[in-house]
Amino acid sequence: MNKLNQFLGKWRYLVYGVVVLVLLSLFGYMAIILGGRFVVDEEHFVFNESTVLTTENEEDIIKLYDENRTYVPLDTIPDHVTDAFLAVEDHRFYDHNGVDFWAVGRAVWRDIATMSKAEGASTITQQLVKNVSLTNDQTWMRKTKEVMGAIYLERQRTKDEILEYYLNEIYFGNGIHGIEEAAQAFYSKSVSELTLSEGATLAAMPKAPNYYDPSEHPERVEERRDVVLSHMENNGMLQAEDMRQAQGRTLGLDIGDTESKPATNSYVDLVLDELEQDYHLSRDEIYTGGYEITVGLDPSMQETVHDRMQQEDYFQGSTDQVEGATVLVDQTNAVIRAAVGGRDREQGDLNRVQVRRQPGSTFKPLAVYGPALEESLYHPYSLIPDEQRDYDGYSPENVDGQYAGEVTIYDALVQSKNAPAVALLDELDINQGLSYLEDIGYSIEDNGLSVALGGLENGLTPIELAGLYRSFANEGRYIEPYTILEVKNRHGEILEAPDRNSQQLFSKQTSWNLTRMLEAVVEDGTASGGEFNKDLAGKTGSTQHPHVSGGVKDAWFVGFNPDYAVASWIGYDVSNEENYLTDGSQLAVSLVDGVMSDLDQSHDLTTSFSVPEGVDDLEGPIRLAQIDDLEASVSLGFLSGVDVQLTWTHDDDRVRFDVYRETGDQVEKIGSVTGENTYQVNDTQMFNNPSYYVVPVNPLNGSEGEPSNRDQAF
Numbered sequence: 001m002n003k004l005n006q007f008l009g010k011w012r013y014l015v016y017g018v019v020v021l022v023l024l025s026l027f028g029y030m031a032i033i034l035g036g037r038f039v040v041d042e043e044h045f046v047f048n049e050s051t052v053l054t055t056e057n058e059e060d061i062i063k064l065y066d067e068n069r070t071y072v073p074l075d076t077i078p079d080h081v082t083d084a085f086l087a088v089e090d091h092r093f094y095d096h097n098g099v100d101f102w103a104v105g106r107a108v109w110r111d112i113a114t115m116s117k118a119e120g121a122s123t124i125t126q127q128l129v130k131n132v133s134l135t136n137d138q139t140w141m142r143k144t145k146e147v148m149g150a151i152y153l154e155r156q157r158t159k160d161e162i163l164e165y166y167l168n169e170i171y172f173g174n175g176i177h178g179i180e181e182a183a184q185a186f187y188s189k190s191v192s193e194l195t196l197s198e199g200a201t202l203a204a205m206p207k208a209p210n211y212y213d214p215s216e217h218p219e220r221v222e223e224r225r226d227v228v229l230s231h232m233e234n235n236g237m238l239q240a241e242d243m244r245q246a247q248g249r250t251l252g253l254d255i256g257d258t259e260s261k262p263a264t265n266s267y268v269d270l271v272l273d274e275l276e277q278d279y280h281l282s283r284d285e286i287y288t289g290g291y292e293i294t295v296g297l298d299p300s301m302q303e304t305v306h307d308r309m310q311q312e313d314y315f316q317g318s319t320d321q322v323e324g325a326t327v328l329v330d331q332t333n334a335v336i337r338a339a340v341g342g343r344d345r346e347q348g349d350l351n352r353v354q355v356r357r358q359p360g361s362t363f364k365p366l367a368v369y370g371p372a373l374e375e376s377l378y379h380p381y382s383l384i385p386d387e388q389r390d391y392d393g394y395s396p397e398n399v400d401g402q403y404a405g406e407v408t409i410y411d412a413l414v415q416s417k418n419a420p421a422v423a424l425l426d427e428l429d430i431n432q433g434l435s436y437l438e439d440i441g442y443s444i445e446d447n448g449l450s451v452a453l454g455g456l457e458n459g460l461t462p463i464e465l466a467g468l469y470r471s472f473a474n475e476g477r478y479i480e481p482y483t484i485l486e487v488k489n490r491h492g493e494i495l496e497a498p499d500r501n502s503q504q505l506f507s508k509q510t511s512w513n514l515t516r517m518l519e520a521v522v523e524d525g526t527a528s529g530g531e532f533n534k535d536l537a538g539k540t541g542s543t544q545h546p547h548v549s550g551g552v553k554d555a556w557f558v559g560f561n562p563d564y565a566v567a568s569w570i571g572y573d574v575s576n577e578e579n580y581l582t583d584g585s586q587l588a589v590s591l592v593d594g595v596m597s598d599l600d601q602s603h604d605l606t607t608s609f610s611v612p613e614g615v616d617d618l619e620g621p622i623r624l625a626q627i628d629d630l631e632a633s634v635s636l637g638f639l640s641g642v643d644v645q646l647t648w649t650h651d652d653d654r655v656r657f658d659v660y661r662e663t664g665d666q667v668e669k670i671g672s673v674t675g676e677n678t679y680q681v682n683d684t685q686m687f688n689n690p691s692y693y694v695v696p697v698n699p700l701n702g703s704e705g706e707p708s709n710r711d712q713a714f
Contacts, residue, residue, distance in 0.1 A: 045132065045165055047071060049290025049490055050181070053271060055297055056485065062268055066287045069177035070184075071490065074164035076192050077179060081199035082163065083238070087231035088203050090124040094159055098125040098150035125150040128166045172202070173209030186214060188254040196238075197246040200228040218251055225251070263306035266325075266341035267297050269351050270463075271483050278498045279487055290490035295483050296335030301328060304598045305338045314591040315343070315570060316583045318551075325352035326568040326595065327481075329466045334479035334500070336463070337564065350573065356459040357569060360541030360585070361416050362558045363454035365514050366468055367444075368425045369413055371433045373510040378424075380410045380513050380618060381700035385423040391449050396422045408701065410621055413517050414525035416540060418453055425452040437468075440478050440503040454541060462567040465558045468505070469538070470565035472518065475612050476511035477502035508615050515609060516618040518559065526585065527557060530593030534600060535608040536561045538592070540585035551580030557588035561596065562606035568592050622654055624696040624705030632692045632713040635680075644681040644713040646692055656697040662710065663690040674699070689714045 050065035074082070086093050092100055100123050122130065129149035153162065172182040182202050183191040194202070204224035205212045214221040226247045232238040238246075271293065275281045281289070305326050308314070315322035328338040341351035372378040386407040388397060396418045403419060412420035425433050426449055434444045434451065442464075446456050460468075463481050471478040479502045487495040506514070518537035521527050526540040538559020545551030555570040568588045572579040581587070599605060611617045630648040646659065653675035661670050663685065673679050681692070691712050696705035 047132075047165075047168060047178075048288035051286050051289060051291040051293065053268065053293050053295055053297075055299065056294060059299065061264055061295070061297060061299070064268075064272075064287050065175075066284075067177045068175045068181050069168065069290075070180040071168050071178065071290065072180045072191060074160050074167070076190075077167060078192065078194060078199065080196045080238075081179070081191060081194050081202070082167070083232055084196075084200045084203035084228050085167065086124070086163075087235050087237055088228045089127070089206075091231065091235045093124050093163070096123060098152075098154035099123060099147050122146065123150060124166050125153055125162055128162060128169060129153060131169055131171075132165075170206045171209055172205050173213055186253055186255060196229075196242065197225070197249045198252065200232070200246065201225045201251055203228045214251055214253055215255055218253070222251055262344075262346070263303050263340070264297065264299075265345050265347040265349075266351050266353060267295075267302060267336070267339045267483065268347055269341070270336065270339055270353070271295055273354070274482060274484050275487070278482075278484070279495055292488040293484060294486040296330065296337055296485055297483070298337040300602055301338040301599060302340070304602065305340045305595055308591060308594050308598065309340055309343050311594075314587050314594075316587060317572065317579065317581045318548075319572075319579055321572060321579065322570065322581065323352060323573055324568065324570045324591070325355070325462045326566065326591065327353045327462045327466050328595075329463075329470050329481045329565040331470060331473055331560065331563055331565060334467060334470060334481050335485070336481050336483045339463070339483075352569065352573075353462045356461050357554050357571070358456055358459045358543045359454040359465060359558075360543045360554060360556055361418075361421075361454060362465060362539045362541035362556045363456070363460070364413065364416075364421050364452065365472075365518065365539060366437060367433045368421050368428070368452050369409055369517070370506045370510060370514055371436050372409065372424055372428055373513055374436070374506055375428070378409065379700075380517060381408045381621065381698070383408060383701050383703060384412060384420045384427075386412070386417060386420045387423075388419055389423065391422070391426065394422075394449055396450075396453060406703075408621065410517055410520070413539075414520045416521075416526045421452045422449050425449055436505055440505055441480075454543065462558075462569050465556075466565045466567035469558050469560050469567070471505045472511045472515045472537070473560050473562060473565070473609065474502075474511070475508040475615075476504050476506040478505045479503075508612055512612055512615045513618050515560075519609070520621075522559065527559070527589045530589065532593050532596045532600065534561065534596075534605055536596060537609070538566075540589060542584040545575060545580045547575070547577045548580045551582070552584045553580065555581055555583070555585045555588045557585060557592045559592060562609055563603070564599075564605075566592055566595070568595075619654070619700065622652055622698045622700055624655065624698055624703070625650065626706050627694060627696065627708030630692070630694060630708045630711050632711040634684075634713050642684055642686060644684045644692065646679040646681065646694070646711075648677055648694060648708060650677055650696070654699060656699050657694040658697055658704075659692065659694050660707070661685075661690045661692055663688045672697075684713070686714050 047069060048065070048067040049069050049071050050063045052063050053061040055061060126146045130146050168178040171177055174185070176182050176185050179202065180191050183189055183194055186202065187194065187198050201214065201221060204221055211217065212221050212224055229238065229243045229246050233240055233243040272283065272286065275286055305328065309324055309326060315324060323342055325341050327336060329335070330337050339353045341353040342349060373380065383406045386404045388395060388403060398417050398419050407417060407420050430447055430449065430451065437444055444451065444456065467481040468478065479500055482500065489495065515537050518539055519535060521539055522536045527538055536559055538557055541556035542552050543554040545553045553571060553575045556568070558567040560566065568591050570587045570591070571581060596605070627648045627650065630646060633645050635643045635645045656672055656674040658669055659671045659679045661668055670681065671679060689712055691710040693710045694708045
């Protein structure tokens with residue numbers, strides 16, 4: 001006991017020191033273990049992934065990202081690729097517990113010897129912790145946190161999980177994150193298809209991505225690739241013969257196409273807006289969430305529209321800043337197939353397919369003629385006033401200044417007359433005229449008769465107009481146009497899509513009648529004269545410039561064929577004294593005509609409209625031509641005696657002819673015939689030698705034409 005006391009007395013300070021050292025070591029170890037929890041956050045390992053927009057044919061349109069990354073599981077990465085990274089970055093990865101202490105010791109000794117904070121000796125686990133949870137500052141504190149985080153992470157995750165995180169996180173320069181995007185960018189293939197040499201090349205890059213950029217410095221990359229292959233052979237991952245063969249290969253780069261696609265910018269912005277509004281995804285989530293979004297874009301159709309909108313002939317104005325917007329909507333499902341919201345538009349700029357503008361006369365079928373045809377009192381050949389009237393200070397004029405007194409609804413639409421449209425809306429009542437649009441969700445707050453001519457405070461967008469006109473060829477069923485067909489999250493789960501139920505705008509019969517009437521607008525009316533030789537229906541529209549007499553503010557054409565609905569607007573973003581169009585709606589008509597002609601070459605568009613089942617086709621208009629060749633001749637019959645035979649020429653067998661006899665001041669109607677050009681008078685009154693004439697009558701509305709010439713038989 002005395003000896004023990006003597007020993008403790010002599011060495012007690014050493015013993016105390018050892019005990020304190022052990023306690024400090026235990027305390028330090030526990031601090032490292034517990035402190036790692038504050039360094040590593042689970043959220044850091046939910047990596048940002050690229051969102052990809054693809055077509056129905058799986059053609060990639062664009063990648064949207066903050067970090068260009070596509071996450072892939074470890075089991076899809078070939079062993080020779082993972083071995084390449086392990087060999088050059090951390091060949092003892094599967095042997096240590098997150099920190100290679102011998103390597104750390106050597107690195108610390110170098111730091112002391114060089115009086116600098118040289119980076120080195122970091123394991124793959126340490127690199128991962130630094131990249132996802134720490135800064136790149138080369139400080140002792142950051143290195144300490146890195147070690148703490150690495151030890152903690154190794155206790156929470158398997159080695160394979162850590163390696164998978166690492167290979168999907170590493171940066172390859174040029175905005176490329178993760179091994180899959182690197183394989184696509186430099187070899188245009190998936191990581192699963194990489195060869196030994198290609199995998200070693202990618203493993204050579206993360207040390208200094210800009211310095212070892214293979215597209216800029218291929219010699220440097222090839223030299224370091226060979227170093228990677230040597231490390232693989234030294235660590236038993238590769239046979240010497242395979243190493244030599246791989247080192248003898250060129251880099252064999254196949255740089256992916258990074259060319260921008262300006263033609264798709266407008267469409268992409270529509271998709272982004274739809275993701276926010278219908279799927280409630282924020283822009284940040286879209287750019288980081290790794291979604292796969294299938295959209296309805298037809299790339300060739302988009303290019304066609306974009307190319308046509310680069311042609312100056314369609315954009316005639318007082319200055320060079322004339323703009324335009326064109327959208328095409330599929331008749332089958334209301335999917336937007338093409339949308340160009342500007343002539344030279346960058347992503348994020350003003351998207352004019354979404355800008356509300358006064359629609360001009362394109363609004364007439366929606367607010368006047370469609371509602372009128374829904375009422376039992378009107379049909380396409382009903383007569384309505386065509387005269388300039390004053391409505392409490394509002395006195396709309398026909399563009400040509402000509403008034404017929406009365407005109408059919410059909411002709412008023414085809415000729416785009418203003419006075420009849422306003423008169424008809426006045427008869428209908430404004431609220432009744434707008435009620436059909438309101439029933440499908442369009443709240444039009446304007447309450448003046450100028451709405452008949454598209455004089456709206458807020459207006460409509462090209463997309464809205466194309467969607468509304470699409471309903472005419474779909475038995476009156478309206479579906480709001482959309483771009484997105486399917487959204488999958490990073491786990492492959494399909495997000496619930498909004499309802500795309502149709503709503504009834506007008507009845508089947510009204511919609512078909514409007515289709516036939518709008519077809520006549522293109523054939524014989526204000527939109528005639530184009531080269532597209534298949535069925536097309538539509539309506540022109542223009543608005544007066546507010547500052548320039550005779551100038552045009554907005555030029556429109558909205559139409560449809562059996563395959564697509566189309567809306568095109570031309571004008572200025574800001575209309576002032578300097579900016580005005582020098583031509584009207586014919587600009588938009590010509591643009592659409594060119595687009596449809598091009599699409600017919602690439603898509604073989606349907607030739608003609610088909611009458612829907614259960615609908616009566618609309619008869620063509622009856623034109624009451626002037627009869628100036630009536631002849632009255634005497635005919636002798638064996639039994640009937642002396643008769644008078646009236647003959648004249650007329651081509652439409654639907655016309656009824658009322659026959660009149662005039663004797664002195666007396667005129668009497670003596671008969672009628674329909675579809676005939678002759679009439680036999682038995683009661684000749686030959687001694688009075690009367691005159692005869694006929695009056696053509698339109699049976700569709702009872703209107704009479706001018707009396708024919710008069711002739712006598714005796």
